[in-house]
């Protein structure tokens with residue numbers, strides 16, 4: 001099984017903290033849609049005929065596309081790929097770009113999972129991040145999404161924002177839990193120097209992120225999510241049983257995926273490739289770069305992604321897929337983390353607990369070949 005990611009690069013404006021590839025003008029939108037469909041047809045053999053079980057429209061802001069434009073892309077995918085009967089089809093939506101009618105239209109043409117970029121239910125946090133919507137409108141969108149009948153809805157929230165107190169963070173979690181939605185993605189605010197927010201902070205014009213606040217918010221979140229029956233199944237993702245993101249799980253389990261659109265990445269089981277980023281270059285002169293993964297690369301990636309999940313790193317899989325040398329290095333390296341209480345072992349699976357996950361990247365780096 002495999003998945004398809006479709007990158008829609010347009011945004012209404014650039015959020016101050018954003019480090020993704022996106023453009024604020026939708027000039028050339030028709031040319032982009034034509035190029036995207038062209039790429040989908042050209043690369044129809046990339047997944048080697050494997051059945052496709054997920055399609056994910058990410059960005060950028062995919063909900064800036066009209067439902068009919070999303071339907072046109074889905075039609076090309078259906079004609080060129082072996083998509084299973086009930087695929088998971090996700091659309092990322094920003095509250096300021098949707099109406100009740102557009103949500104209904106997205107649903108009727110095959111979107112069955114909505115990922116709504118809320119970030120916070122407080123206007124001062126949204127202003128700090130320079131998001132375009134306000135909390136009142138965000139609440140309205142959540143009602144619409146339920147009213148039109150989406151069964152799978154996930155919210156994005158951000159913690160560690162300097163304006164976000166513990167009390168407000170608890171309130172954001174309360175509001176999420178009151179919706180009855182089954183999935184939450186919650187990210188720690190990280191500030192890259194070259195973003196507008198990074199520049200503002202370095203000039204003293206905005207408050208800097210405080211690591212202690214971020215860690216406290218993470219601890220509040222993991223404890224409250226567990227109390228509410230959510231599984232913390234990936235470092236930033238929480239779901240009620242049976243409602244995990246099937247698409248993102250493809251990335252975390254190292255399965256094949258095809259990425260369409262400017263800057264999109266693909267993985268065919270042995271190599272990675274990534275498309276040219278500029279929209280004009282993508283439309284006029286499609287190109288990509290490709291990297292064949294070595295055994296070391298594949299082991300390192302497996303360790304990196306599996307330690308961020310609650311199924312952890314399977315020592316038997318490491319031994320069978322990469323060899324004894326890798327299994328030995330891994331087993332030796334994890335002992336101190338088991339002793340320190342950050343990691344547990346269950347049937348030769350090595351899993352970081354909630355506090356250990358905070359150090360997942362550093363621990364993985366120590367285990368790299």
Ligand code: SF4
Pocket residue numbers: 010011012013014015018019020022059060061094
């Ligand atoms: S909406 Fe998302 S992709 Fe677009 S600028 Fe904001 S954070 Fe970046």
